[in-house]
Amino acid sequence: MFKTLLLAKTTLVEMIRQPAYFYIFFGVGLMMVLTPFFTMFAFYDTNRLLIEMGLASITVMSLVAVSISATHSIYTEIQRKTVLLILTKPVSRNSFLAGKYLGVVGCGAVIIFFHSLLLMIVLRMGAPETAAYIVDQPGVAGIICIFIFSLIYGFFQNYFNRKNFFANSIKAAIVLAVFFFLIVGIFDRQWRIEEYWKDFSIEVTKGIFLIFLGMLVLSGFTVMLSGYLGKDSNLIVTFSLFLIGLMSDRYIGSMQDVNIFFQLLYKITPNFHVFLVSDTIVFNRAIPSSYLISSTMYALFLLAGIFSFSIVLFDRKEIA
Secondary structure, eight states, X not given: OHHHHHHHHHHHHHHHTSHHHHXXXXXXXXXXXXXXXXXXXXXXXXXXXXXXXXXXXXXXXXXHHHHHHHIIIIIHHHHHTXXXXXXXXXXXXXXXXXXXXXXXXXXXXXXXXXXXXXXXHHHHHOOOOSTTOOOOHHHHHHHHHHHHHHHHHHHHXXXXXXXXXXXXXXXXXXXXXXXXXXXXXXXXXXXXXXXXXXXXXXXXXXXXXXXXXXXXXXXXXXXXXXXXXXXXXXXXXXXXXXXXXXXXXXIIGGGTTTOXXXXXXXXXXXXXXXXXXXXXXXXXXXXXXHHHHHHHHHHHHHHHHHHHHHHHHHHHOOOO
């Protein structure tokens, strides 16, 4: 178990040092905080658009992050034969695969966690629909400090201590995001103390949890594929599987009565629509606890099957 966790930590640390991960982390974060300006002309529907665009961004970018992370940490190591250095030590292939999977999940979780905090602050800020809009001063100050101070911290660590700029900027951004999320909730839009996080939405939090479950399943797919496919191919196949899973209810499920082939296809196709509930949230419907429990069990069931298949494939793969 220790070796598995050590591999997971190494995978995560190695990935956050990569420029591609840095650009996804900050690029999507910047796009998210600018979302209110994209939706300001959709009168009275801005909150709905903010939620849908925010959750969609978190979903897609976590998919991209785990796909790139899996390819970099598994496919690249196999191509360079560096995986042999690990497997020649007392590390089994199962432990190697489990460690890489946990590291990839960690990469996706960092993206989801950081962008979720930003989304909560952005939802509180809202969009300037009318002239009566009051600027959320604590929210704006927090967003600016998160981005500027994290980059400054990364620059100083790189310049004076020769530490990786990308990794230190990401670490600082996460710490600052947590700090300002806790601070912003104390004040109203004009720095007056109010009820703590009066506008906090527990339903959005539930939606983010379901996205995390979907990311766990997608991570299993992309880890399984990363032993055979490069970065671009892995991303395309993983994204295609995600789209097929989103459409399984509408298209494959509607054809179950045609013949047994479509019945079987519907049962074996992962239904990713289960993990996307933005339509429920924007119409102010509650997500019941029973749904969260059943979705969790469904995700764990899928993950068990995918990971078991991944172990079989990886055991049979010729690495040397």
